Amino acid sequence: MNEAHSHTSHHGTRHEHHREHDSEVQAEILDLDAEVLAEHMASITAWLPLETVPRRIVDLGCGTGAGTFALLERFPDAHVTAVDTSAGHLQRLRAKASARGVGERVRTVQADLDAPGWPGLGSPDLVWASASMHHLADPDRALRNVRGALAPGGLFALVELAGFPRFLPEGAPQERPGLEERCHAVADRLHAEHLPHRGADWGPMLAAAGFTVEGERTVSVDVAGSRSEAVGRYALGGLQRIRTSVAAELSPEDLAALDRLLDAESPHGILHREDLAVRTERTVWAARRA
Secondary structure: OOOOOOOOEOOEOHHHHHHHHHHHHHHHHHHHHHHHOHHHHHHHHHHOOOOOOOOEEEEEOOOOOHHHHHHHHHOOOOEEEEEEOOHHHHHHHHHHHHHOOOHHHEEEEEOOOOOOOOOOOOOOOEEEEEOOHHHOOOHHHHHHHHHHHOOOOOEEEEEEEOOOOEOOOOOOOOOOOOHHHHHHHHHHHHHHHHOOOOOOOHHHHHHHOOOEEEEEEEEEEEEEHHHOOHHHHHHHHHHHHHHHHHHHHOOHHHHHHHHHHOOOOOOOOHHHOOOOEEEEEEEEEEEEOO
């Protein structure tokens, strides 16, 4: 990421502190995402149309390791190379791997997948990319690179999100009806400018890159807050992150209502609601290198 630096001091820049804080917030949301949606992740790994059990796996854009740990659990004899641009995310992933006793089965690689030269990833049997390919500036080139890295007959599993989850109940009385949808509408428009491939149909692009698409599956997610204490924290963190990007474009009334919802100390805040759920969809494509 190229970003102008200013106001340099011995303690670094304000931009650096902001990025570190933002990365920490993102890491916490990724951890909560993994905790809340673990069942759905396991169902996706179980569905993969594998011809042989993979021993060498690559997790592209691994974040803090949701996919990495799901794959390690699904394939107990496999080793995973976890790739991400964020040193902080990789450090967090390594700490979790060590705590879970699987540190020797994980290798981390810090790399920018938009860079001209791809990192050395060996010849994996399975490449996994969950909610990461849409971040790339040139995903078509990245797909060709994945195909080139895969062992013959290897599988590429590409998972895409249908936007960020919804948390508030549909149709229930709310202080500002439709608030969450209006927030998402603004966020989706802003994302479309910077992440044009988010929510894309990857099937044709995989075929154009030389893959044989062997399967496509959409998983509907609906996790009630009563089933997981983490849902409230996930909703709080997710909506706080959305607020950061949409605040300037919301009406004063909507912004005030959102801030009341995000007040962690308030008895009316999101952490105290008993009607929360995590609702979203994820689509996975399984594509084979011939």
